[in-house]
Amino acid sequence: AQKVTQAQTEISVVEKEDVTLDCVYETRDTTYYLFWYKQPPSGELVFLIRRNSFDEQNEISGRYSWNFQKSTSSFNFTITASQVVDSAVYFCALSEGRDDKIIFGKGTRLHILP
Amino acid sequence: DAGVTQSPTHLIKTRGQHVTLRCSPISGHKSVSWYQQVLGQGPQFIFQYYEKEERGRGNFPDRFSARQFPNYSSELNVNALLLGDSALYLCASSDAGTGAWEQYFGPGTRLTVT
Numbered sequence: 001a002q003k004v005t006q007a008q009t010e011i012s013v014v015e016k017e018d019v020t021l022d023c024v025y026e027t028r029d030t031t032y033y034l035f036w037y038k039q040p041p042s043g044e045l046v047f048l049i050r051r052n053s054f055d056e057q058n059e060i061s062g063r064y065s066w067n068f069q070k071s072t073s074s075f076n077f078t079i080t081a082s083q084v085v086d087s088a089v090y091f092c093a094l095s096e097g098r099d100d101k102i103i104f105g106k107g108t109r110l111h112i113l114p
Numbered sequence: 115d116a117g118v119t120q121s122p123t124h125l126i127k128t129r130g131q132h133v134t135l136r137c138s139p140i141s142g143h144k145s146v147s148w149y150q151q152v153l154g155q156g157p158q159f160i161f162q163y164y165e166k167e168e169r170g171r172g173n174f175p176d177r178f179s180a181r182q183f184p185n186y187s188s189e190l191n192v193n194a195l196l197l198g199d200s201a202l203y204l205c206a207s208s209d210a211g212t213g214a215w216e217q218y219f220g221p222g223t224r225l226t227v228t
Contacts, residue, residue: 004156037219042221043202043221043222043224044219044220044221044222045157045204045206045219047216047217047218047219050216091156091157093156099162099164099169099170100145100147100162100164100169100170100206100208100217101147101159101162101170101172102147102149102157102159102206102217103159104156104157104158105156106154106155106156107155107156
């Protein structure tokens with residue numbers, strides 16, 4: 001069965017601190033895709049990254065970085081030098097690629113305090 | 115280019131009524147998916163339509179139905195509304211209709227059932 005677990009419901013950090021959002025997934029498929037989305041208070045889901053199961057290279061985009069480890073079924077997201085504008089709900093998600101169905105975790109609400 | 119658009123933005127209905135939500139995908143995208151996001155939870159997959167055919171269906175009752183038109187726009191219909199149907203309804207479009215490609219989400223329709 002497909003499942004995405006985001007154990008951290010809510011995190012608060014002071015601006016400029018680094019923060020890591022955890023994501024653990026379950027799937028029986030060998031081909032799958034992992035995503036992170038940001039949902040600001042406006043409600044629109046903003047795509048951050050997609051990673052396929054065959055590419056375990058870590059990725060860095062500005063202050064954002066992602067650590068994909070198949071051995072532990074984890075796809076963690078780190079924000080370096082956090083800013084107040086990073087405050088949002090972040091969703092980790094999984095797709096098995098046969099269709100557009102995405103399974104989302106319950107999200108982690110991130111508060112960046114000035 | 116315009117992104118995914120949804121209408122209406124907000125909607126208030128009474129229990130037992132029927133509602134129709136509309137979605138226009140990004141130009142050239144042939145796949146439309148619908149998600150329900152209840153407050154405090156991650157989005158849940160309802161339907162996917164690709165080239166006007168239903169490709170996937172989530173675990174929702176038959177009160178939920180959808181269709182896709184020749185121009186690839188889509189409608190989500192919900193009959194006999196319940197209080198628990200109150201949620202943000204998100205539409206996403208993609209090009210190929212498989213999870214290998216990025217899905218773009220619209221701003222959502224916030225439905226309140228009283």
